[in-house]
Amino acid sequence: MVDVYIDGASAGNPGFSGAGIFINYKNGQVEHHSIPLGLLSNHEAEYEALLLALDLCLERGLTMVSFRTDSKLIDEAVEKRYVKNKRYQPYLHKALEKIDTFDLFFMKWVPSNQNKDADQLARRAIRENAK
Structure with missing residues:
Protein backbone atom coordinates (compact mmCIF):
# COMPACT_ATOMS: atom_id res chain seq x y z
CA MET A 1 0.00 0.00 0.00
CA VAL A 2 1.25 3.47 -0.93
CA ASP A 3 1.21 6.35 1.59
CA VAL A 4 0.08 9.72 0.22
CA TYR A 5 0.55 12.85 2.32
CA ILE A 6 -1.43 15.91 1.24
CA ASP A 7 -1.61 19.53 2.30
CA GLY A 8 -3.21 22.67 0.99
CA ALA A 9 -2.03 26.08 2.13
CA SER A 10 -3.01 29.66 1.51
CA ALA A 11 -1.20 32.96 2.15
CA GLY A 12 -4.32 34.84 3.20
CA ASN A 13 -7.85 33.60 3.24
CA PRO A 14 -8.35 33.83 0.33
CA GLY A 15 -4.87 34.29 -1.01
CA PHE A 16 -2.26 32.70 -3.20
CA SER A 17 -2.52 28.98 -2.53
CA GLY A 18 -0.67 25.78 -3.17
CA ALA A 19 -1.01 22.03 -2.93
CA GLY A 20 1.68 19.76 -1.60
CA ILE A 21 1.62 16.04 -2.31
CA PHE A 22 4.21 13.57 -1.06
CA ILE A 23 3.86 9.97 -2.27
CA ASN A 24 5.84 7.26 -0.49
CA TYR A 25 5.90 3.95 -2.35
CA LYS A 26 7.68 2.31 0.61
CA ASN A 27 10.28 0.75 -1.67
CA GLY A 28 12.67 3.69 -1.53
CA GLN A 29 10.81 5.56 -4.26
CA VAL A 30 9.06 8.83 -3.41
CA GLU A 31 7.40 11.62 -5.38
CA HIS A 32 7.19 15.31 -4.50
CA HIS A 33 4.55 17.55 -6.07
CA SER A 34 4.28 21.28 -5.46
CA ILE A 35 1.31 22.73 -7.37
CA PRO A 36 0.36 26.43 -7.43
CA LEU A 37 -3.42 26.91 -7.19
CA GLY A 38 -3.95 30.65 -7.63
CA LEU A 39 -6.31 32.53 -5.31
CA LEU A 40 -8.26 30.25 -2.99
CA SER A 41 -9.29 29.94 0.64
CA ASN A 42 -7.31 27.59 2.85
CA HIS A 43 -10.10 24.98 2.87
CA GLU A 44 -10.45 25.15 -0.91
CA ALA A 45 -6.69 24.58 -1.19
CA GLU A 46 -7.02 21.50 1.06
CA TYR A 47 -9.74 20.07 -1.19
CA GLU A 48 -7.74 20.86 -4.33
CA ALA A 49 -4.75 19.02 -2.85
CA LEU A 50 -6.97 16.00 -2.19
CA LEU A 51 -8.37 16.00 -5.73
CA LEU A 52 -4.94 16.43 -7.33
CA ALA A 53 -3.48 13.61 -5.22
CA LEU A 54 -6.36 11.31 -6.14
CA ASP A 55 -5.77 12.09 -9.82
CA LEU A 56 -2.03 11.39 -9.50
CA CYS A 57 -2.75 8.02 -7.91
CA LEU A 58 -5.30 7.08 -10.56
CA GLU A 59 -2.93 8.14 -13.37
CA ARG A 60 -0.27 5.85 -11.89
CA GLY A 61 -2.66 2.91 -11.52
CA LEU A 62 -2.38 2.91 -7.74
CA THR A 63 -5.44 1.09 -6.43
CA MET A 64 -4.55 0.65 -2.75
CA VAL A 65 -3.63 3.89 -1.01
CA SER A 66 -3.48 5.36 2.45
CA PHE A 67 -3.91 9.13 2.53
CA ARG A 68 -2.67 11.33 5.37
CA THR A 69 -3.84 14.90 6.00
CA ASP A 70 -3.49 17.38 8.81
CA SER A 71 -6.85 18.90 7.86
CA LYS A 72 -9.61 17.70 10.16
CA LEU A 73 -12.15 19.21 7.74
CA ILE A 74 -10.96 16.94 4.91
CA ASP A 75 -10.57 13.87 7.10
CA GLU A 76 -14.04 14.18 8.63
CA ALA A 77 -15.74 15.03 5.32
CA VAL A 78 -14.27 11.95 3.61
CA GLU A 79 -14.98 9.69 6.60
CA LYS A 80 -18.59 10.87 6.95
CA ARG A 81 -19.01 11.35 3.18
CA TYR A 82 -20.66 14.66 4.05
CA VAL A 83 -19.80 18.31 4.46
CA LYS A 84 -22.33 20.83 5.71
CA ASN A 85 -20.94 23.92 3.97
CA LYS A 86 -22.45 24.08 0.48
CA ARG A 87 -19.29 25.75 -0.82
CA TYR A 88 -17.32 22.53 -0.29
CA GLN A 89 -19.96 20.01 -1.39
CA PRO A 90 -18.86 19.97 -5.06
CA TYR A 91 -15.26 19.30 -3.98
CA LEU A 92 -16.32 16.43 -1.74
CA HIS A 93 -18.62 14.97 -4.40
CA LYS A 94 -15.75 14.89 -6.94
CA ALA A 95 -13.40 13.38 -4.37
CA LEU A 96 -15.84 10.63 -3.38
CA GLU A 97 -16.43 9.69 -7.02
CA LYS A 98 -12.69 9.18 -7.42
CA ILE A 99 -12.25 7.46 -4.05
CA ASP A 100 -14.95 4.94 -4.92
CA THR A 101 -12.85 3.71 -7.87
CA PHE A 102 -9.98 2.54 -5.62
CA ASP A 103 -9.77 -1.07 -4.46
CA LEU A 104 -8.70 0.11 -1.01
CA PHE A 105 -8.66 3.69 0.26
CA PHE A 106 -7.86 4.95 3.73
CA MET A 107 -7.83 8.50 5.02
CA LYS A 108 -6.14 9.31 8.30
CA GLN A 120 6.73 22.35 2.70
CA LEU A 121 5.64 21.44 -0.82
CA ALA A 122 2.39 23.42 -0.43
CA ARG A 123 4.30 26.46 0.86
CA ARG A 124 6.71 26.23 -2.07
CA ALA A 125 3.71 26.22 -4.41
CA ILE A 126 2.39 29.42 -2.81
CA ARG A 127 5.67 31.14 -3.66
CA GLU A 128 5.50 29.81 -7.24
CA ASN A 129 2.20 31.67 -7.77
CA ALA A 130 4.08 34.97 -7.75
CA LYS A 131 6.46 33.94 -10.57
Whole structure:
Protein backbone atom coordinates (compact mmCIF):
# COMPACT_ATOMS: atom_id res chain seq x y z
CA MET A 1 0.00 0.00 0.00
CA VAL A 2 1.25 3.47 -0.93
CA ASP A 3 1.21 6.35 1.59
CA VAL A 4 0.08 9.72 0.22
CA TYR A 5 0.55 12.85 2.32
CA ILE A 6 -1.43 15.91 1.24
CA ASP A 7 -1.61 19.53 2.30
CA GLY A 8 -3.21 22.67 0.99
CA ALA A 9 -2.03 26.08 2.13
CA SER A 10 -3.01 29.66 1.51
CA ALA A 11 -1.20 32.96 2.15
CA GLY A 12 -4.32 34.84 3.20
CA ASN A 13 -7.85 33.60 3.24
CA PRO A 14 -8.35 33.83 0.33
CA GLY A 15 -4.87 34.29 -1.01
CA PHE A 16 -2.26 32.70 -3.20
CA SER A 17 -2.52 28.98 -2.53
CA GLY A 18 -0.67 25.78 -3.17
CA ALA A 19 -1.01 22.03 -2.93
CA GLY A 20 1.68 19.76 -1.60
CA ILE A 21 1.62 16.04 -2.31
CA PHE A 22 4.21 13.57 -1.06
CA ILE A 23 3.86 9.97 -2.27
CA ASN A 24 5.84 7.26 -0.49
CA TYR A 25 5.90 3.95 -2.35
CA LYS A 26 7.68 2.31 0.61
CA ASN A 27 10.28 0.75 -1.67
CA GLY A 28 12.67 3.69 -1.53
CA GLN A 29 10.81 5.56 -4.26
CA VAL A 30 9.06 8.83 -3.41
CA GLU A 31 7.40 11.62 -5.38
CA HIS A 32 7.19 15.31 -4.50
CA HIS A 33 4.55 17.55 -6.07
CA SER A 34 4.28 21.28 -5.46
CA ILE A 35 1.31 22.73 -7.37
CA PRO A 36 0.36 26.43 -7.43
CA LEU A 37 -3.42 26.91 -7.19
CA GLY A 38 -3.95 30.65 -7.63
CA LEU A 39 -6.31 32.53 -5.31
CA LEU A 40 -8.26 30.25 -2.99
CA SER A 41 -9.29 29.94 0.64
CA ASN A 42 -7.31 27.59 2.85
CA HIS A 43 -10.10 24.98 2.87
CA GLU A 44 -10.45 25.15 -0.91
CA ALA A 45 -6.69 24.58 -1.19
CA GLU A 46 -7.02 21.50 1.06
CA TYR A 47 -9.74 20.07 -1.19
CA GLU A 48 -7.74 20.86 -4.33
CA ALA A 49 -4.75 19.02 -2.85
CA LEU A 50 -6.97 16.00 -2.19
CA LEU A 51 -8.37 16.00 -5.73
CA LEU A 52 -4.94 16.43 -7.33
CA ALA A 53 -3.48 13.61 -5.22
CA LEU A 54 -6.36 11.31 -6.14
CA ASP A 55 -5.77 12.09 -9.82
CA LEU A 56 -2.03 11.39 -9.50
CA CYS A 57 -2.75 8.02 -7.91
CA LEU A 58 -5.30 7.08 -10.56
CA GLU A 59 -2.93 8.14 -13.37
CA ARG A 60 -0.27 5.85 -11.89
CA GLY A 61 -2.66 2.91 -11.52
CA LEU A 62 -2.38 2.91 -7.74
CA THR A 63 -5.44 1.09 -6.43
CA MET A 64 -4.55 0.65 -2.75
CA VAL A 65 -3.63 3.89 -1.01
CA SER A 66 -3.48 5.36 2.45
CA PHE A 67 -3.91 9.13 2.53
CA ARG A 68 -2.67 11.33 5.37
CA THR A 69 -3.84 14.90 6.00
CA ASP A 70 -3.49 17.38 8.81
CA SER A 71 -6.85 18.90 7.86
CA LYS A 72 -9.61 17.70 10.16
CA LEU A 73 -12.15 19.21 7.74
CA ILE A 74 -10.96 16.94 4.91
CA ASP A 75 -10.57 13.87 7.10
CA GLU A 76 -14.04 14.18 8.63
CA ALA A 77 -15.74 15.03 5.32
CA VAL A 78 -14.27 11.95 3.61
CA GLU A 79 -14.98 9.69 6.60
CA LYS A 80 -18.59 10.87 6.95
CA ARG A 81 -19.01 11.35 3.18
CA TYR A 82 -20.66 14.66 4.05
CA VAL A 83 -19.80 18.31 4.46
CA LYS A 84 -22.33 20.83 5.71
CA ASN A 85 -20.94 23.92 3.97
CA LYS A 86 -22.45 24.08 0.48
CA ARG A 87 -19.29 25.75 -0.82
CA TYR A 88 -17.32 22.53 -0.29
CA GLN A 89 -19.96 20.01 -1.39
CA PRO A 90 -18.86 19.97 -5.06
CA TYR A 91 -15.26 19.30 -3.98
CA LEU A 92 -16.32 16.43 -1.74
CA HIS A 93 -18.62 14.97 -4.40
CA LYS A 94 -15.75 14.89 -6.94
CA ALA A 95 -13.40 13.38 -4.37
CA LEU A 96 -15.84 10.63 -3.38
CA GLU A 97 -16.43 9.69 -7.02
CA LYS A 98 -12.69 9.18 -7.42
CA ILE A 99 -12.25 7.46 -4.05
CA ASP A 100 -14.95 4.94 -4.92
CA THR A 101 -12.85 3.71 -7.87
CA PHE A 102 -9.98 2.54 -5.62
CA ASP A 103 -9.77 -1.07 -4.46
CA LEU A 104 -8.70 0.11 -1.01
CA PHE A 105 -8.66 3.69 0.26
CA PHE A 106 -7.86 4.95 3.73
CA MET A 107 -7.83 8.50 5.02
CA LYS A 108 -6.14 9.31 8.30
CA TRP A 109 -5.73 12.60 10.14
CA VAL A 110 -2.19 13.24 11.35
CA PRO A 111 -0.78 16.14 13.36
CA SER A 112 1.03 18.83 11.37
CA ASN A 113 4.44 17.65 12.57
CA GLN A 114 3.83 14.31 10.77
CA ASN A 115 2.88 16.07 7.53
CA LYS A 116 5.95 18.28 7.10
CA ASP A 117 6.89 17.10 3.60
CA ALA A 118 3.48 17.93 2.14
CA ASP A 119 3.36 21.21 4.07
CA GLN A 120 6.73 22.35 2.70
CA LEU A 121 5.64 21.44 -0.82
CA ALA A 122 2.39 23.42 -0.43
CA ARG A 123 4.30 26.46 0.86
CA ARG A 124 6.71 26.23 -2.07
CA ALA A 125 3.71 26.22 -4.41
CA ILE A 126 2.39 29.42 -2.81
CA ARG A 127 5.67 31.14 -3.66
CA GLU A 128 5.50 29.81 -7.24
CA ASN A 129 2.20 31.67 -7.77
CA ALA A 130 4.08 34.97 -7.75
CA LYS A 131 6.46 33.94 -10.57
